[in-house]
Amino acid sequence: MEWGAENPMENVAKEGRALRPASLCVHVATGAAGAGLVPAIVRSSTFRLDDTVYAERAAGRAERTLCYTRETNPTLEAVEARIAALEGAERSLVFASGQAALHALLLSTLERGERVLLFRQIYGGTVDLCRLLCPRLGVELEFIDANDLDALAPLCDGALRLVLCESLSNPLNCVADLPRLAALLRARAPRAILGVDATLASPLGQRPLELGAQLVYHSATKYLGGHSDLIGGVLSGSAERVKAAWLWRTKAGGCMDPEPAYLLDRGIRTLALRLAAQSATALALARFLERHPRVARVHYCGLDSHPHHALARELLHHTGGLFSFVLRAATGDADAEALRVIRRLELFTEAASLGGVESLASRPRDLSQVGLSAEERLRAGLEPGLIRLSVGIEDPLDLEEDLARALA
Ligand code: PLP
Secondary structure, three states, X not given: OOOOOOOOOOOEEEOOEEEOHHHHHHOOOOOOOOOOOXXXXXXXXXXXXXXXXXXXXXXXXXXXXXXXXXXOOHXXXXXXXXXXXXXXXXXXXXXXXXXXXXHXXXXXXXXXXXXXXXXXXXXXXXHHXXXXXXXXXXXXXXXXXXXXXXXXXXXXXXXXXXXXXXXXXXXXXXXXXXXXXXXXXXXXXXXXXXXXXXXXXXXXXXXXXXXXXXXXXXXXXXXXXXXXXXXXXXXXXXXXXXXXXXXXHHHHOOEOOHHHHHHHHHHHOOHHHHXXXXXXXXXXXXXXXXXXXXEEEEEOOOOOOOOOHHHHHHHOOOOOOEEEEEEOOOOOOHHHHHHXXXXXXXXXXXXXXXXXXXXXXXXXXXXXXXXXXXXXXXXXXXXXXXXXXXXXOOOHHHHHHHHHHHHO
16 A cells, blocks of 8 residues: 555645645745745845834734844745645744754743653754753753653653654654654643654654644754755744744744745755655665665664554655664674765765755764763664665665665
8 A cells, every 4th residue: 555545644725725735835825917936035134114013013913023034034934834834833933943943942831840751762952952951941851762651651740841752753763653642641731732843754744733742843954955955943833832932033043044944945845756755765775774684673664674663654644764774793893884884885975964865874873862871872772883874866776786885
């Protein structure tokens, strides 16, 4: 059966018509004759004022009033509208980076005395930021293994304010069981917010807000942008929650610049094509690696062998282009061997980040998860010899030959 056929994505209504996600990626809002088909890059940092602007600001509607680009800007609003439609959200806000979006999420939701819970398998930068902020806010930080509802249940009390997970995790491809997590929180900790980092799955893989999450954010630097030429983030949810985050974006100054906002809008137009190709190639490469004698394990949720494969089939419309594998070490130093393999690759570039059109390889234990202690890395499942691949849109056979050569 075709992937995602069990749970086809519902149509999203836009301007009175029902459009599917791939169409929303390219849809051009109707405009007057002579209007451009792509949003203009409005570089102005400031806008002419009149009485209406003063009145709107006095009425608490500064976030919707063109006055100063740190508050809002037409290029930002164009891409925010596109992403909100894709997420099925009341509102989306773009930020200077994924970390800036997370920063606003944390500051707009947490109060002293509350608790945040992270999946142990979440992106390392999320752990790092929470570890910096939570003690200063007087907020307790706890960890559970992905989807461990038994560990979550006793932590559900009046202090639990935020549970953060990745819908599809970097680099182990854990799939968050959002419907069951949301149901448990609704029953046992109704004040708690479920926040989802949907960077790897993208809004075309899953719309977390429809599965019980209250806030969803992305590193737009990755699949949404898709070309490794911008840094950005986006946060989506109800108008009320996003307005609270807007205050932090504006006051802490984490807004996106209009130039990357334009690039982001352009990148999203090809998201459906890119992700379909990247998912298909990633699956082919994961299957190739799973059969390879030098590979001990492959962490790709599209493989039957992945512990979250059934969840992926239930909850994701594609399996994405990022996965990791563990080298079967011939010596006592699996990490050193992993680096040698990475450096023998010719088509995969050794570089950080993911989600671009070009294939990348890295050793995540000392890159994305470097802030964790050695023990924490092992506990999260990041064993020595782990190599992360971000699969691009090159010919799959060229990529397979590259891996075969490097592993030989
Ligand atoms: N979330 C995930 C899953 C990531 O991989 C990253 C960056 O690598 C981030 C968030 C942070 O995003 P940014 O680098 O755009 O700040």
